[in-house]
Amino acid sequence: MNTKCDKCDQPAEVHEIDVEAGRDVHLCREHAVEAGFQVPQSAPVTELLTQFATMPPPGEKPTPRRAERPTACEHCGATFARFRKTGLLGCPDCYESFARQLEAVIARSQNGANAHVGRVPDRSSDLVDLQALRRSLIEELDRAVASEQYERAADLRDRLNTLTADEARG
């Protein structure tokens, strides 16, 4: 089925029902993003190839080529064979020592994801985050007082005070 986008000649990737208008909507990726639809990210081809390459062909036993690979992590001595058995790595550096093998393992267990998104320890961003936290605490305090949740309000006030002391210390 090759439905075209309602707004251009590209093939439509998003097919939704517009409840208000009571009709079907077909949009290409670009126009779907523009209209505010969640468009599933397709995995980049290179990533799929990596996964494919590390997967044993169906019906064949995987042929270990351990001789070419580092047999043990030079920082902690843990081997990849041990990881296969226990599911646990030996140290943070194992992620480098077994980088190639782990890439496929991680992609498989994490639905194909191949990089971290989210928090990282960054001391320089602390101040910014503290300010955001302060704002949300104040908002919540207001709500607690408005709804007469005094215990909660006192609790929030304590945390604001702690936060202030922290900021003063830098």
Next chain:
Amino acid sequence: MNLKQTGPWIEHSGPDADVVVSSRARLARNLTGLPFVNQASDTQRREILQLVRSLPFASERGEGLVWIDLQQSTSEDRRLLFERHLVSRQFIESVSPRAVAIADDEQLSVMVNEEDHLRMQVLLPGLELEEAWRRAVEFDRRLEKHADIAVHPRWGYLTACPTNVGTAIRFSVMLHLPGLRLTNELERLRRASNDLDLAVRGFYGEGSDSSGDFYQVSNQLTLGVSETDLLATFVGEVVPRIVAYERMARDILVERSATLLEDRVHRALGTLRSARLLGIEESMKHLSRVRLGIALGLLPDVPLGTVQRLFLEVQPAHLRRIRPDSIDDTALEPVGEDRMLDDERTRRRRAALVRHELGG
């Protein structure tokens, strides 16, 4: 060990308490320059304990953390920690150097030397995942100021098991789902959750996994999704949908078989109020029905908080801690860690406690 009789917040019920028992955010963190716990020698494990213990993060909310060395505690105390959801089963069954630091209100705790160097959790009553997350991050920031945490530019926070790598966070909610079980909808919930990369587990202390109709729903993925996106999905979509689903199942039960339902609820309360011997399984089953009865407004004179506390107090280690004089005077055998004694004296004491608390 100076843990209180029951958790200080166990009787509080938070938002959506008819279905959501508690919310938890758990973070895994590892220190740089040391092997993960599974590859560390006992000397290194003690070194990790020392290091963590010396960190000044104990100032969370201006209060100290109580430090409990598991090697120096009794098996009964360890079990108590487990029943209180402050440590994992794996943690109490291990024998190596390990400790748990617990905030005074027991809402925040840190396992040291479990699978990762640090596993910290914030556990709050009701649906309060956002608050749990905020407190966890607040604590994490303190930790990062004083310790070097293992992070990788591509993989994020590094964990012993690569399935936790990235944000290394688990959000979970403990749900009471008797409606879905009674209407045989649990399998559908499981399948739907699986499609959303969520894990559903039967959950509560001892007894067959779901004897109290408690289920824990948690995220499976930790990589490629930011904490805030994950939280938004959980709080904005997943949990409200399951809560609505459970409430719908309860409505259907009331609509189609009100008398049968009332009969079950009142029989359960009757049993709890009059039994002379109570096994753990049947206690959980009847308490679950009473909890459902309260949520449906069938038992206006039974406080939810009392029932919530009983779910905890009927567990073996807690049962042995109950003020024995107020219940009965039989001394009980010490409790094993992985084995649960449910002999006649134990069942008698459990029945006495439940009768006492529910006014039988």
